[in-house]
Amino acid sequence: MDKNQSSKNIRRPLAFVSTIATNHIHLRNPWVTVWLSALFPGFGQIFLGSYVKGFLLIIWEIVINVESKLNLAILYSFTGQFNLIKETVNIRWLLLYAATFVYAIWDSYRSTVDLNKFAILAQRNHASVVPFKMDALEINYFDKRNPWVAVIWSVFMPGLGHLYTHRLPTGFFVLIWWIAITYFSHLMEGVHYTAIGAFEQVKISVDPQWLLFMPSIYCFSIYDAYVHTVEYNKLFEYEQAMYLNSMYQSKNFKKPI
Structure with missing residues (x-):
C-alpha cells in the first residue's frame, strides 16, 4: 500500500482524521454499548462514532x-408513591417511548458487532492513518494524552474531557446539554441551599424531572472520555509503528522466529 494514499481511498479504513475530531473503529464489547444505550438512548451510537444518529436519539429521549414526565414517574415509583404516577404521566407521549428505546439498544449491539469485524480487517490490511490535520479553523494531531486527565476534566464539567481528546462534536454537545439541564433542574440553587443547610428549600427549588438526567450524562462523559483517550493513544502508537516500518525497516531484514 502506498504510504501517501489517503484514508478516503482505503476500502476498510481504521480511522478518519478531520480537524474537528478523529473517528476511529476499534474492538468494543457489544454489551457495553447496549448498557450505554439503555442508560440513555443515543449514548451507544456516540460511543461508536455515529454522531448524527446518536445526537438525534438523545434529543428524542429528552423531548x-x-x-411524558417519565423521570417523575420513576422517582415516584422508587419512593413508593404509586398513586402519583397516574396523575403525573402523560400517556400520549409515554407510548411513543418504547419502540425507539428498544431500537437504540438493538442498533448499538448490531453496529458494535459489525464494526468489530471491520476493525480486525483494517488492522490486518495495515490501513494507513493520517496523523495530522489542519485547516483555517482548527488543528488536530496525534499525541499521547493521559486518560486520567480526561477523567478529571469530565468530573469537573462533562464535555471538557472530550475537548481534551479533541472530540469536538461530542464535547460541545455534552457540554451544551449539561448546562441546559443544570439550568432547568435548578441544580445550582440546590447546591447553594445545601451548603447553607436549608435542606427543605432544596426540595422546593430543585426540579427532579430534569435532575434525573444528570447521572446518566455524568457517567457516560467520564467513561467515554477515558476509553477514547486510551484508544487514541493506541492509534498514535499504531501510526508511528507503521511509519517507522515503511520508512526505515529493510525488506531484507530477517525477523526472528
Missing part, C-alpha cells in the same frame, strides 16, 4: 421524557 419524550420531559413531555
Whole structure:
C-alpha cells in the first residue's frame, strides 16, 4: 500500500482524521454499548462514532421524557408513591417511548458487532492513518494524552474531557446539554441551599424531572472520555509503528522466529 494514499481511498479504513475530531473503529464489547444505550438512548451510537444518529436519539429521549414526565414517574415509583404516577404521566407521549428505546439498544449491539469485524480487517490490511490535520479553523494531531486527565476534566464539567481528546462534536454537545439541564433542574440553587443547610428549600427549588438526567450524562462523559483517550493513544502508537516500518525497516531484514 502506498504510504501517501489517503484514508478516503482505503476500502476498510481504521480511522478518519478531520480537524474537528478523529473517528476511529476499534474492538468494543457489544454489551457495553447496549448498557450505554439503555442508560440513555443515543449514548451507544456516540460511543461508536455515529454522531448524527446518536445526537438525534438523545434529543428524542429528552423531548419524550420531559413531555411524558417519565423521570417523575420513576422517582415516584422508587419512593413508593404509586398513586402519583397516574396523575403525573402523560400517556400520549409515554407510548411513543418504547419502540425507539428498544431500537437504540438493538442498533448499538448490531453496529458494535459489525464494526468489530471491520476493525480486525483494517488492522490486518495495515490501513494507513493520517496523523495530522489542519485547516483555517482548527488543528488536530496525534499525541499521547493521559486518560486520567480526561477523567478529571469530565468530573469537573462533562464535555471538557472530550475537548481534551479533541472530540469536538461530542464535547460541545455534552457540554451544551449539561448546562441546559443544570439550568432547568435548578441544580445550582440546590447546591447553594445545601451548603447553607436549608435542606427543605432544596426540595422546593430543585426540579427532579430534569435532575434525573444528570447521572446518566455524568457517567457516560467520564467513561467515554477515558476509553477514547486510551484508544487514541493506541492509534498514535499504531501510526508511528507503521511509519517507522515503511520508512526505515529493510525488506531484507530477517525477523526472528
